[in-house]
Amino acid sequence: MPAPRTVLLTGAAGGLGTLMRELLPAHGYELRLLDVRPIDDAPQAIVADLADRDAVREAVRGVDAIIHLAGISLEAPFEKILGANITGTYNLYEAAREEGVQRVVFASSNHAVGFTPRPPADASPDEGGLIPIDTPRRPDTFYGLSKSFGEDLAQLYWDKHGLESVSVRIGSCFAEPTSVRMLSLWMSPADGARLFHAALTAENVGHTVVYGSSANTRLWWDLGTARALGYEPQDDSEPYAEKLIAEQGELDPENIAHAYLGGHFVSDPPIWPY
Numbered sequence: 001m002p003a004p005r006t007v008l009l010t011g012a013a014g015g016l017g018t019l020m021r022e023l024l025p026a027h028g029y030e031l032r033l034l035d036v037r038p039i040d041d042a043p044q045a046i047v048a049d050l051a052d053r054d055a056v057r058e059a060v061r062g063v064d065a066i067i068h069l070a071g072i073s074l075e076a077p078f079e080k081i082l083g084a085n086i087t088g089t090y091n092l093y094e095a096a097r098e099e100g101v102q103r104v105v106f107a108s109s110n111h112a113v114g115f116t117p118r119p120p121a122d123a124s125p126d127e128g129g130l131i132p133i134d135t136p137r138r139p140d141t142f143y144g145l146s147k148s149f150g151e152d153l154a155q156l157y158w159d160k161h162g163l164e165s166v167s168v169r170i171g172s173c174f175a176e177p178t179s180v181r182m183l184s185l186w187m188s189p190a191d192g193a194r195l196f197h198a199a200l201t202a203e204n205v206g207h208t209v210v211y212g213s214s215a216n217t218r219l220w221w222d223l224g225t226a227r228a229l230g231y232e233p234q235d236d237s238e239p240y241a242e243k244l245i246a247e248q249g250e251l252d253p254e255n256i257a258h259a260y261l262g263g264h265f266v267s268d269p270p271i272w273p274y
């Protein structure tokens with residue numbers, strides 16, 4: 001596959017979309033932006049709802065690849081998740097197939113496997129202590145369920161139509177980690193751009209599922225499939241650890257919100273913040 005240059009970024013008005021709008025051009029991409037909300041500093045962005053199949057098809061026409069971030073990014077009533085994340089992602093993939101787009105990078109989430117117990121603090125990474133990428137899916141919310149659906153959709157479009165995808169189970173991609181849990185899941189924005197770049201340019205990905213985080217000292221999961229794409233994380237959350245632990249305390253294994261990968265998303269209803 002020739003290296004993609006023009007990339008549609010859906011969800012470009014959001015937190016991660018804003019970070020990637022800033023960082024991805026340095027990796028050589030021309031971005032076409034889409035969001036249901038207008039973007040003040042990007043008047044050229046396409047303002048469209050993923051529900052609008054004609055608009056989505058027009059938006060994907062002529063791009064080499066898509067980074068699909070658009071959707072509801074927290075827990076919400078099932079009907080809302082169904083529209084934006086499930087039907088919306090289907091509409092995006094269908095448009096990509098119809099227009100012959102080569103590859104989609106899908107923003108999946110740790111919440112697709114959120115009910116996976118986190119490794120104990122003394123687990124050894126060298127002795128299988130990290131959560132493997134083929135751990136069974138255990139969504140912690142309707143939101144996580146929609147990410148599980150998206151991963152299956154990506155697999156179907158590869159197996160049936162030869163449309164390649166990388167599903168990135170993103171941990172927590174923000175300027176800084178803001179909780180003790182995030183010390184394990186944090187992906188610095190710069191590492192996020194590196195991982196998206198690797199996902200766009202690696203050869204023969206078929207449908208590959210990867211975890212998305214920096215090379216954190218307190219990592220809970222195995223970055224092997226991400227590294228196999230050529231991803232070399234440069235950052236580590238550890239410089240934030242002392243301050244966050246002083247403020248919030250160590251993770252408590254008796255607290256359900258500290259016991260699983262998905263953090264507070266596992267409680268009913270989810271407790272914010274996480």
Ligand SMILES: NC(=O)c1ccc[n+]([C@@H]2O[C@H](COP(=O)([O-])OP(=O)(O)OC[C@H]3O[C@@H](n4cnc5c(N)ncnc54)[C@H](O)[C@@H]3O)[C@@H](O)[C@H]2O)c1
Pocket residue numbers: 010011012013014015016017034035036037048049050051068069070071072073074083084088107108109110169170171172173174
């Ligand atoms: N930020 C993270 O740490 C993180 C972690 C895991 C997964 N993700 C995923 O990455 C993506 C981006 O996350 P974020 O933190 O930037 O979320 P966000 O909520 O800030 O941004 C999502 C964007 O999608 C847009 N959107 C929602 N519904 C839409 C629709 N029907 N049509 C078009 N646009 C629509 C919103 O307007 C918003 O700008 C999401 O899919 C999220 O689930 C993010």
Ligand SMILES: O=C(O)[C@H]1O[C@@H](O)[C@H](O)[C@@H](O)[C@@H]1O
Pocket residue numbers: 073074109110111170171172173182185262263274
């Ligand atoms: O688990 C996390 O930290 C993150 O998971 C992502 O899926 C959510 O979109 C984001 O809002 C959370 O902060």
